[in-house]
Amino acid sequence: xxxxxxxxxxxxxxxxxxxxxxxxxxxxxxxxxxxxxxxxxxxxxxxxxxxxxxxxxxxxxxxxxxxxxxxxxxxxxxxxxxxxxxxxxxxxxxxxxxxxxxxxxxxxxxxxxxxxxxxxxxxxxxxxxxxxxxxxxxxxxxxxxxxxxx
Amino acid sequence: xxxxxxxxxxxxxxxxxxxxxxxxxxxxxxxxxxxxxxxxxxxxxxxxxxxxxxxxxxxxxxxxxxxxxxxxxxxxxxxxxxxxxxxxxxxxxxxxxxxxxxxxxxxxxxxxxxxxxxxxxxxxxxxxxxxxxxxxxxxxxxxxxxxxxxxxxxxxxxxxxxxxxxxxxxxxxxxxxxxxxxxxxxxxxxxxxxxxxxxxxxxxxxxxxxxxxxxxxxxxxxxxx
Numbered sequence: 001x002x003x004x005x006x007x008x009x010x011x012x013x014x015x016x017x018x019x020x021x022x023x024x025x026x027x028x029x030x031x032x033x034x035x036x037x038x039x040x041x042x043x044x045x046x047x048x049x050x051x052x053x054x055x056x057x058x059x060x061x062x063x064x065x066x067x068x069x070x071x072x073x074x075x076x077x078x079x080x081x082x083x084x085x086x087x088x089x090x091x092x093x094x095x096x097x098x099x100x101x102x103x104x105x106x107x108x109x110x111x112x113x114x115x116x117x118x119x120x121x122x123x124x125x126x127x128x129x130x131x132x133x134x135x136x137x138x139x140x141x142x143x144x145x146x147x148x149x150x
Numbered sequence: 151x152x153x154x155x156x157x158x159x160x161x162x163x164x165x166x167x168x169x170x171x172x173x174x175x176x177x178x179x180x181x182x183x184x185x186x187x188x189x190x191x192x193x194x195x196x197x198x199x200x201x202x203x204x205x206x207x208x209x210x211x212x213x214x215x216x217x218x219x220x221x222x223x224x225x226x227x228x229x230x231x232x233x234x235x236x237x238x239x240x241x242x243x244x245x246x247x248x249x250x251x252x253x254x255x256x257x258x259x260x261x262x263x264x265x266x267x268x269x270x271x272x273x274x275x276x277x278x279x280x281x282x283x284x285x286x287x288x289x290x291x292x293x294x295x296x297x298x299x300x301x302x303x304x305x306x307x308x309x310x311x312x313x314x315x316x317x318x319x320x321x322x323x324x325x326x327x328x329x330x331x332x333x334x335x336x337x338x339x340x341x342x343x344x345x346x347x348x349x350x351x352x353x354x355x356x357x358x359x360x361x362x363x364x365x366x367x368x369x370x371x372x373x374x375x
Contacts, residue, residue, distance in 0.1 A: 037276075041276055041277065041278070044277065044278050045277075045278045045279075045280075047278070048277075048278030048279065049278075052191055128188075129188075131278075132187045132188040133187075135186065135187050135188075135190075135277050135278055135279075136186065136187040138277045139186045139187065139275070139277060142275075142276075142277070148296075148297050148300050148301065149293065149294075149297040
């Protein structure tokens with residue numbers, strides 16, 4: 001196969017992944033995005049504990065947590081297909097204001113992506129600030145698009 | 151001949167300090183709760199302080215100064231409605247301490263604050279922060295407590311608004327300054343008022359210390375146990 005054709009194929013395949021997710025049955029989209037959020041919570045709360053000096057800052061541990069958060073933060077976006085608000089706390093407004101929802105999601109992903117580099121520097125003040133910036137980005141979406149109870 | 155007026159010491163120091171501290175802390179909690187992020191830790195500390203103060207006030211409402219005791223200002227429906235009618239008709243008589251309407255509002259606000267601070271202990275924002283007692287109960291209960299903490303917060307804001315409007319109304323409609331007595335403790339009253347019995351401040355200090363100890367155990371010691 002010609003190199004340019006292979007490259008085109010890889011690019012198209014990568015672009016198709018979110019589309020595949022959105023064609024997945026609604027129940028499973030919910031299942032997988034919840035899994036991603038829950039594991040983000042698990043890893044992120046450890047980072048928060050270190051940021052608040054509730055446990056000592058451990059660079060290796062924090063690096064692992066940060067990597068998980070960064071990777072997992074890219075998952076939920078593709079799992080909010082039409083009809084996936086049924087029996088969830090996801091508000092119908094997500095699909096009415098999809099551009100705004102996506103913008104908030106992207107902000108969260110972008111802030112999360114900064115975590116591994118900050119951890120690597122060992123600068124605890126910068127680490128603390130970045131952890132709080134991520135938390136703020138998470139909250140910004142929850143406040144607008146997530147119901148207080150199911 | 152104008153009737154003689156007395157300066158009555160209505161509110162003791164502990165009650166006044168309680169009132170103004172809680173007012174500041176509640177505003178602080180509301181703002182920090184809304185902002186979130188790095189302010190959430192301060193929100194929780196403020197909540198622990200409010201819990202300590204409310205527990206103190208509930209105890210002081212039983213053993214404190216005459217005007218602070220619930221038994222002295224919680225009146226039955228007959229007194230409540232009589233005072234309501236009198237207020238509307240502008241013929242209400244000055245009460246030393248909380249009047250029948252204000253008295254119930256005081257208890258209502260104290261209970262709202264108790265519920266808010268208590269539910270906060272179990273709340274979880276599912277981002278990175280949870281109350282110290284969230285690990286001790288089921289996730290289902292944590293979810294319920296979190297929702298309650300949020301909705302009750304709005305009820306609390308409503309009650310604060312109502313309280314402020316009522317105090318403003320006393321000034322604007324009846325030229326009755328309610329803020330000054332809660333600050334200085336003193337009020338000018340008609341000659342037939344009797345000085346209420348005020349209890350010593352050190353007793354309040356002891357109760358406050360006990361309350362603080364209890365809350366410290368609840369949020370620091372017990373979660374680690």
